[in-house]
Amino acid sequence: MLRLRDITPRGLYARSLLIILAPVLIILCLMTWYYYANHIAEVNRKLGQGIARDAALIRDACRNPAYGPGDMARIQYLLETEFTCSLPPGAVPDSALRQSFSYNDTLKSELAGRLGDDIVVGLIPNDTKLHIRFPVAGKTAEIVMDRKRALVINSHFFIVWVIFFSLLMVALAIGFLNQQVRSILRLSEAARAFGRGRDLDGFRPSGATEVRDAARAIIDMKNRLTAFAEQRTAMLAGVSHDLRTPLTRLKLTLALMPETEDMKAAESDLDDMAMMLDEYLAFARGEEGDEPGSFDLGAMVHDIVSGFGPHVPVSGPQSLSVRGRPLALKRAINNLVSNALKYASHARVTLVNGPHWAEVIVDDDGPGIPPERYEEAFRPFSRLDEARSQNVSGSGLGLTLARDTARMHGGDVRLAPSPLGGLRAILRLPH
Incomplete structure (x- = not known):
């Protein structure tokens, strides 16, 4: 069974970084998806509808024989669009137009609703002009306009700014996280040093309130354990030293008594007791002054x-x-x-x-x-x-x-x- 902890980092710093980065990446992906799939798509659809209305007006004008060059010029001025009712002989052929670009299907769908399906929409490579061609009275009319009127071409600026500010926020969060994790790592290092019987130079409680409380608790525990060890050593040394005097008297008493098997067994027991006391004293002396x-x-x-x-x-x-x-x-x-x-x-x-x-x-x-x-x-x-x-x-x-x-x-x-x-x-x- 796959568990979440099996695929997540083990370290505190890596996990904290994941907690920061995961929401930022998820929000960034969702915002990008919503921005392009809804907002930008709707804006391009509205632009396509506007272009389709203008194209329908231009088609009607090209069909109307009463419209002269002056009328056509006035329409071009009002629509701010270049158009011709008859494609000139030297025009770029349809095959040379790049007909695959962002939201091309949306624009063609809106144009088809007004002009029919027999339309060509494309861009000349390395040019910013959009060409729309459709049949009118046995001829091919062409509309030429800046592609800014048909597409939102600067939409990527929004994503760039979102990424920039997201990275800025992540950098600030990592800087703050470093301060917090550093105090925890310092506390871990101090606890490890205390466990090995030595002090960590320059250690003092730092970081968040909880980390400071934990550091004070560890220092207090270390002081209490040190005091307990010192008391135990002092007691062991004192007891061992005090017992040597009666033990010596017993040895002298047994030495003056007649030698029997029971006396030999008693002397052997006293020798064992003396050896134990020597070990206790050696242990006590070893703790003192051993830095x-x-x-x-x-x-x-x-x-x-x-x-x-x-x-x-x-x-x-x-x-x-x-x-x-x-x-x-x-x-x-x-x-x-x-x-x-x-x-x-x-x-x-x-x-x-x-x-x-x-x-x-x-x-x-x-x-x-x-x-x-x-x-x-x-x-x-x-x-x-x-x-x-x-x-x-x-x-x-x-x-x-x-x-x-x-x-x-x-x-x-x-x-x-x-x-x-x-x-x-x-x-x-x-x-």
Whole structure:
């Protein structure tokens, strides 16, 4: 089923331009059609009727033997028309007359009603005179007049003026439309920048009242989200810092107690808690003072992977420029690589430089995750025991923080089956 949106432009500017141009073109076409089909046709018909009356008078004069040259001259003066009751020998033949011209049928129809069907109406090429010939008393009479008397020859001026003023109005509308669409595009660019964790220099509400209201709402939303993130980070840092003191006391207490299997299990739990607190503190510290800017993602990935040893190969471009928070992205990529090595014996990192996106792909040969549980893997503290070993330590925040960081930059983290047989994690960032 054909829908209107399938054949109309997608962009706001193109649609707005279509809203302006479509009515103008429709009105222009209707006006042109009405002007020529009704008004001009009626005017030419009236002119044809006037010419037919004059031609009938001239025919009657040519038939009347009582009319002499003086009478004929007086008729020519009154009708302002040249005519002769007998076509001269050197006259242009009928075949040389151009008998096809605008509204010729209308004129011939009016003349036929007065003079009969045996008439010839035509124009001499490159001349402005109209020739009308008809039989009178065995001879051929000819009327010669300026074609302005038979046709409205300047009717196209009306269309030219209509087109001129229509184009002028369209130009003014496009100029006004540019101002309105520019503010909307600027708002879209600002919202995209806010979504990637950075500010748009020089942005301020502009344009129509509704666009200004939307811009203020987006700025207010951005400020509230920034305040919420700062409060969350401060709370996480405070809680993590406060918990380290009792955790340290517990470790000292357990160290002074006799060593048993239960004591070993308790120490292992405390070690896991300490590792979780370290991750919380690292996350909190990573948010503080990490200003967005341009950096080399390729160099960062090579530096991160080199810390895991030479057994993790890296392929792709050596240099890949992106814009974002370097510390947060470094922590996210480190989480993806360390996750792969926790659950697999081999891992591989690939850099992809796309036209609009940069990707960091981490493959491993571990047990993987069923596709229907990919989204569950991103939940905080999620441990997919069927796919991953319970004996592996971790807080269950690696993928969660990686996706949170990617989305903060306008990208995302996706999971997919790996060609190595395990799991593939794809970190995508906009250029």
